[in-house]
Amino acid sequence: MALVETSRPADGVVLVELNDPDRYNALSGRMITELKDTFAGLRDDREARVVVVQGRGRGFCAGANMGGDDETPERAKGRGPVGFIHEYQDHIAELMLMVHEARQPVIAAVHGGAVGGGLALSLACDMRVASPDAYFASHFIRVGLSSCDVGTSYWLPRIVGPTMAAELMLTGRRVPADESLRIGLLNRVVEKDELLGAALDIAAGITANSEFGVIMTKLGLWANFDAPSLRAAMELENRTQVLGTFTGNMAEAGKAFREKRDPDWAPF
Numbered sequence: 471m472a473l474v475e476t477s478r479p480a481d482g483v484v485l486v487e488l489n490d491p492d493r494y495n496a497l498s499g500r501m502i503t504e505l506k507d508t509f510a511g512l513r514d515d516r517e518a519r520v521v522v523v524q525g526r527g528r529g530f531c532a533g534a535n536m537g538g539d540d541e542t543p544e545r546a547k548g549r550g551p552v553g554f555i556h557e558y559q560d561h562i563a564e565l566m567l568m569v570h571e572a573r574q575p576v577i578a579a580v581h582g583g584a585v586g587g588g589l590a591l592s593l594a595c596d597m598r599v600a601s602p603d604a605y606f607a608s609h610f611i612r613v614g615l616s617s618c619d620v621g622t623s624y625w626l627p628r629i630v631g632p633t634m635a636a637e638l639m640l641t642g643r644r645v646p647a648d649e650s651l652r653i654g655l656l657n658r659v660v661e662k663d664e665l666l667g668a669a670l671d672i673a674a675g676i677t678a679n680s681e682f683g684v685i686m687t688k689l690g691l692w693a694n695f696d697a698p699s700l701r702a703a704m705e706l707e708n709r710t711q712v713l714g715t716f717t718g719n720m721a722e723a724g725k726a727f728r729e730k731r732d733p734d735w736a737p738f
Contacts, residue, residue: 527581
């Protein structure tokens with residue numbers, strides 16, 4: 471049985487589903503490998519404009535597999551104690567980087583728990599929608615480790631602010647969907663049967679725009695997230711806008727507006 475399933479529920483949208491419901495979609499070595507392979511395959515898929523990540527079964531993702539029945543990643547086999555843990559840690563860290571650095575915008579559609587590595591996976595996505603039963607928790611600290619793991623200490627303070635992130639990371643408490651929306655962790659909260667529809671609604675708003683515009687907006691947004699100054703951010707913006715005029719899409723948008731029709735975007 472594949473632990474990661476993909477489908478295309480709408481034009482330009484790839485749905486990536488974590489498919490290990492008996493283990494609450496825990497991030498086992500095999501699950502991580504299959505997710506990395508999936509995102510690697512999406513890297514050059516021109517038909518995939520937006521990616522939605524969802525978990526099957528009772529919830530989104532329980533984080534690290536704590537059941538003691540994990541599969542050892544090939545890269546960790548035959549190593550000493552430090553090397554084994556290091557390679558396993560790097561294995562999951564690489565997944566978070568691949569999700570964040572995907573060319574497509576990535577939306578997490580969360581029901582039930584997103585805890586530990588599941589929280590980190592949702593944070594690596596560009597946007598998050600959730601059902602009322604969803605909750606988020608930095609459970610790393612609850613198992614005797616630091617809450618600074620696989621990107622959480624980078625993303626959480628930036629998304630909800632350092633003061634709230636400190637509370638959540640130091641206590642490991644569950645944050646319900648309504649509070650998550652209030653503190654800026656979520657884009658939307660909708661009923662569970664409307665969850666995928668909400669993600670697809672956001673996706674449709676994205677795919678209506680040009681390929682160039684979407685790719686460059688995602689790249690520029692996150693590059694300027696760490697920009698050292700306003701001027702540095704504007705320099706990147708200026709060059710992107712100049713480059714964009716050569717696609718012809720700005721002229722096409724003006725023509726479409728005058729003719730009262732949708733633009734026919736040129737490919738990137």
